[in-house]
Amino acid sequence: EADIYQTPRYLVIGTGKKITLECSQTMGHDKMYWYQQDPGMELHLIHYSYGVNSTEKGDLSSESTVSRIRTEHFPLTLESARPSHTSQYLCASSSRGKTQYFGPGTRLLVL
Amino acid sequence: GQQLNQSPQSMFIQEGEDVSMNCTSSSIFNTWLWYKQDPGEGPVLLIALYKAGELTSNGRLTAQFGITRKDSFLNISASIPSDVGIYFCAGQSYSGGGADGLTFGKGTHLIIQP
Secondary structure (H helix, E strand, O other): OOOEEEEOOEEEEOOOOOEEEEEEEOOOOOEEEEEEEOOOOOOEEEEEEOOOOOOEEOOOOOOOEEOOOEOOEOOEEEOOOOHHHOEEEEEEEEOOOOOOEEOOOEEEEEO | OOOOEEEOOEEEEEOOOOEEEEEEOOOOOOEEEEEEEOOOOOOEEEEEEOOOOOEEEEOOEEEEEOOOOOEEEEEEOOOOHHHOEEEEEEEEOOOOOOOOOEEEOOOEEEEEEO
16 A cells, blocks of 8 residues: 555645645655646656655646655645646655555646 | 557446456567556556566456567456546556656546446
């Protein structure tokens, strides 16, 4: 059973607001990831991290930013939310390139 | 970049039937993973395959890593209502893109009619 948590689970917010999606894992995994997924569609990698102070852009361009100050924490921030950011955001972690385990996701709706 | 072709895109079956889905690629992968995602939740790992030719079972689920390392299939026997969801394959290549070269298929939507 994977111990990876995301908050909030659901977020409805107005255009222009700054938001931070939280992700934390208690497994001591070095690698963490953020994926974006539209309902019923495939997952797209938007950010990943090899460890503390490491952040990289994923395959899909995103206006969001991430930080990795602590091993267990990998928050994602949108400085100014727009309706085009409406989606589900999934966080995952893995140990030394092994299997990725996913959190429950945050469903974001920007009005 | 690498691409996975997952099929079928959706399946409508009767409860109790067996299910089969597969993923193919033109690229070689070192690992194949199968995930299931329920609506509004994150994907949950079902089976991980690490060796070409490997056949692994997890309850009613059976998955195989193709000999060519370019394909994998997942079978579900005697389907039940809780099997409903989206099934994703993922191939991992240490020489490929993404953080760990993990590439996802587009998913198979499984719908079960009672």
